[in-house]
Amino acid sequence: MNFxxxxxxxxxxxxxxxLQNINLELEEGSVLGILGKSGSGKSILINMLRGMKDYxxxxxxxxxxxxxxxxxxxVEPPSRKDEKCSCGTRLELQRVDFWNCxxxxxxxxxxxxxxxxxxxxxxxxxxxxIDNVLKAFPDDSAESTYQALExxxxxxxxxxxTQIARDLSGGxxxxxxxxxxxxxxxxxxxxxxxxxxxDPKTAELIxxxxxxxxxxxxxxxxxxxxxxxxxKLLSDQVIWLDNGKIIQKGDPETVVKSFMDTxxxxxxxxxxxxxxxxxxxxxxxxxxxxxxxxxxxxxxxxNLVVNEGEISSIVGLSGAGKTTLSRMLCGLTDPSSGKINVxxxxxxIDMTQKGPQGRGRVTPYxxxxxxxxxxxxxxxxxxxxxxxxxxELPAEFGKVKAIFVLQAVGFTENYAQLMLHKYPxxxxxxxxxxxxxxxxxxKEPKIVILxxxxxxMDPITRVQLTDSIIKAREELNQTFLxxxxxxxxxxxxxxxxxxxxxxxxxSSGAPTKIVADxxxxxxxxxxxxx
Numbered sequence: 457m458n459f460x461x462x463x464x465x466x467x468x469x470x471x472x473x474x475l476q477n478i479n480l481e482l483e484e485g486s487v488l489g490i491l492g493k494s495g496s497g498k499s500i501l502i503n504m505l506r507g508m509k510d511y512x513x514x515x516x517x518x519x520x521x522x523x524x525x526x527x528x529x530x531v532e533p534p535s536r537k538d539e540k541c542s543c544g545t546r547l548e549l550q551r552v553d554f555w556n557c558x559x560x561x562x563x564x565x566x567x568x569x570x571x572x573x574x575x576x577x578x579x580x581x582x583x584x585x586i587d588n589v590l591k592a593f594p595d596d597s598a599e600s601t602y603q604a605l606e607x608x609x610x611x612x613x614x615x616x617x618t619q620i621a622r623d624l625s626g627g628x629x630x631x632x633x634x635x636x637x638x639x640x641x642x643x644x645x646x647x648x649x650x651x652x653x654x655d656p657k658t659a660e661l662i663x664x665x666x667x668x669x670x671x672x673x674x675x676x677x678x679x680x681x682x683x684x685x686x687x688k689l690l691s692d693q694v695i696w697l698d699n700g701k702i703i704q705k706g707d708p709e710t711v712v713k714s715f716m717d718t719x720x721x722x723x724x725x726x727x728x729x730x731x732x733x734x735x736x737x738x739x740x741x742x743x744x745x746x747x748x749x750x751x752x753x754x755x756x757x758x759n760l761v762v763n764e765g766e767i768s769s770i771v772g773l774s775g776a777g778k779t780t781l782s783r784m785l786c787g788l789t790d791p792s793s794g795k796i797n798v799x800x801x802x803x804x805i806d807m808t809q810k811g812p813q814g815r816g817r818v819t820p821y822x823x824x825x826x827x828x829x830x831x832x833x834x835x836x837x838x839x840x841x842x843x844x845x846x847x848e849l850p851a852e853f854g855k856v857k858a859i860f861v862l863q864a865v866g867f868t869e870n871y872a873q874l875m876l877h878k879y880p881x882x883x884x885x886x887x888x889x890x891x892x893x894x895x896x897x898x899k900e901p902k903i904v905i906l907x908x909x910x911x912x913m914d915p916i917t918r919v920q921l922t923d924s925i926i927k928a929r930e931e932l933n934q935t936f937l938x939x940x941x942x943x944x945x946x947x948x949x950x951x952x953x954x955x956x957x958x959x960x961x962x963s964s965g966a967p968t969k970i971v972a973d974x975x976x977x978x979x980x981x982x983x984x985x986x
Contacts, residue, residue: 457534458521459484459676460505460644465516467500467700469882472874474500476700478516484533485674489681489691489708491715493914494866494886496697498680499573502648505678507554507566510881518554520565523547529564533643533676570637571646573885578633581622585613585632588621592639607635610665612658623744623752626827626908627654627774627941634662638669645670645677648885649911651686655773655941655974663689682914684712719915722922722948729951733799734903734935735762735785740794742780742959754780755791756959764799767929767936769946769967771974772956778939779827781956782905785937786824787815798822798903823901827908827939829892831880837862837891838876841898861898864928865890866913866920886913893921897928903935904928910942918942922949943971 458481465478475497482488490498504511505518523536527545537549554565579588586604593600608614611631616624621632634650647666651659663686670677671690679690687694687708694711696704704711742755755777762768770778783789785796787807796807798818805818831840841861842854855876862872867890880888893909910918926949928934940946946953946967953970955962963973 457484458482459534461517461519461521463517463519465504465513465518467497467504467511467514470878472878472882474700475504475513478700478702480695480702482676482678484535484676486692487671487677487679487690489679489687489694489711490697491680491687491694491711492697494890494917495884496914497700497884498697499648499885500700501697502571502573502646502678502680505644506569506571506646507562512555517556520552520554522550522552522565524550524552524561529561531561531564531568531643568643569646570640570642570644571648572630572633572637572650573648579621579629579636581620583621584618585621585624586617588632589635589639592636604635604639607638607669608632610638610669611635612661625775625779627658630654631658631662631774634665638665642675645675647677647679647681649680649682651681651683655771656943657974658774659683659941666690682918684716687712716915720919722919723926729763729766732764733761734764735760735799735937736795736797736804737761737781737785738795738797740781740784740796741792742777742784742789743792753959755784757794758956758959758961760954760961760964762935762937764935765929765933766952767925767938767950769938769940769950769953770956771940771943771946771953771970773974774941776956777959778956779907782824782907782937782939786822786905787819788824800902821902822905823896823899823903824905825893825896825907825909827911829889831888831892831895833880836877836879837883840880840891841895857898858894861894862891864897864924865894866917866924886917889913890917890921897924900932901934903937905937905939907939908941909938910940910945918945919948925949943974947971 460482462478462480465475467475490501492498500511504513521534523532523534525541525543525545525547528541528543530541532547534549536547539547541547552561589604589607590596590600608617611634613628613631613635616628621629651662654662667690681687691708693706694708695702696711696715704714737758737760740755740758744752744754758781772778780789784791785807791808797804798807800818800821805815807815809815835843838855838858841858858876859869859872863869896904910921913921925936929936938950950967952964953967954964955970955973963970
C-alpha cells in the first residue's frame with residue numbers, strides 16, 4: 457500500500473514559488489530518486505518530508521499511512537498494522553496529515569525519519585567515532601556496541617573507531633553520519649546528495665551501503681543525487697524536478713537519459729602552459745599527536761609545484777591529506793616541517809613566516825573555498841558578496857559586479873538579479889554553494905584554491921562552472937588549485953593532476969593517467985586497509 461502521499465503540495469519563499477502542485481505516491485519499501493538542477497526544489501521537498509522548521513507547505517497535504525499505537529504513540533510503517541506494541545496495545549492503521557496533526561504525533565513521526573543533508577556533518581566533534589554512532593541507539597547495551605561496529609564496518613570506518621570526530625576528513629565524517637542515521641533503524645531514510653563530496657570509490661562503497669543497509673532491508677528511501685549511476689542503482693522510480701515542478705516521472709533509465717540529454721559539453725580550449733612556478737612546496741609534513749592513535753601523519757613529505765596560469769588538481773581518497781595541504785598553502789595551518797613558498801610578482805614569500813611581512817603579504821591574493829563553507833546568515837546575497845571585498849564604491853557598481861560573478865558560477869542574469877536581496881536560508885544548498893564560490897571569485901585573487909567546488913552541483917551547473925574557470929584563467933591570468941572527487945570535472949578542466957594517498961604524493965601528470973590510477977587501484981587498497 458502507499459506509505460506516503462503528496463497531494464497538490466506548494467511552497468513559496470517570499471516571491472519565489474519553490475514547489476508547484478507536487479503530487480506523488482510512494483509505496484512502503486520503495487526508493488524514489490529525485491533529479492534536477494540546483495534550485496529546482498529537491499532539498500525543499502526532502503526537508504518538508506522530514507518536518508524541518510520553515511518548510512511547512514503553503515498548500516496541499518503530506519499524508520503518512522502508519523501503523524500507530526494509540527497509547528504510547530509508537531510509529532511504524534503500515535505493514536506493521538495489527539502487530540503488538542511493546543506496551544501491549546495493537547498497532548492500528550491510521551492516515552495522518554503530517555503537517556496538521558497533533559504536535560506529539562508530529563514529533564513521534566519525525567523521530568522515525570533519518571536524514572542526511574548536503575555538507576552537514578552534525579557530529580559530536582569531541583567524541584570518538586564509535587561514541588557518535590552509539591548515541592544514535594536508544595540504549596547503551598553490549599548489543600548496541602556490536603551493532604555500531606557492524607555499521608562502521610559497512611561504511612568502511614572501522615580503522616577510525618577511536619578517532620575524535622573533529623580530526624576526520626569531510627568524506628570520513630559523511631560516512632560516520634551515514635552509520636549514525638542507519639543506527640536509528642528509521643521507517644523512512646532521506647538522503648540529500650549523500651556522496652556529493654566523496655571520491656568515486658568511496659562513493660561507490662557508500663552507495664553499496666545504502667543498497668545493502670537500507671534498500672535491501674525494505675526501508676523506504678528518497679534520495680537526491682547528481683550521479684546518474686546512483687539513480688539507476690538505488691531507485692525504483694525517478695522524478696525530474698525543474699523550477700519546482702515534476703516534469704517527468706518514470707523508470708530510472710528513461711528519466712536519467714532525458715535529464716542527461718539536456719547537459720551541454722564544456723568548452724575545452726587549448727592553452728599554452730609556460731613553466732613559470734607560482735607555488736613551490738618542498739618536503740612538507742603535518743603530523744598530529746593523538747593519545748589513542750599516537751602520531752597521525754596527515755601530510756608526510758609532499759613536494760608540489762604549480763605553474764602560473766595552470767589549472768591543477770589534487771585527487772585521492774577521503775583522508776588522503778588534500779584539505780590539510782591546501783590549508784597549509786593558505787597559511788591557515790602551520791606545517792610541522794618543510795617549505796611552502798608562493799611567488800608575488802618577482803618575490804617569493806615564505807608561507808610559514810607569520811605576520812604582515814611574511815604570509816600576510818600574499819594571503820590577500822589567495823582565494824580559498826572551504827569544503828565546509830559558510831555565508832553570513834543575516835546578510836543578503838549582495839551584502840555577502842560586496843562585504844567580502846569591503847566595497848567602498850557606488851552601490852550600482854557593486855550590483856553590476858555581483859551579477860557578473862553570479863553569472864560566472866552558473867546563474868542566469870535574470871535569476872541573479874532576483875536573488876540579490878535574498879538571504880542564504882532562502883536558497884537551496886546548491887545555490888548557497890555557488891554564492892560562496894562567487895564570494896571567492898569576486899575578489900579576483902591571483903591564486904584560487906577550491907576544495908570540492910562541484911560537490912552539490914548538478915551536471916549543467918558543473919559545465920557552467922568549468923567554462924567560467926577557463927574564462928577566468930584566460931582573462932585574469934588566474935591560477936587554480938582544485939581539490940576534487942569529481943573525476944569528470946578534473947578531466948574536463950585540469951591541465952595536470954596529482955594523486956595523494958596516506959599523506960604522500962604518489963604521482964603527478966596528465967589528468968587522464970592520474971584519474972585512471974585512482975579509479976583502477978584505490979578501491980582494492982582501501983578495502984585492504986579497512
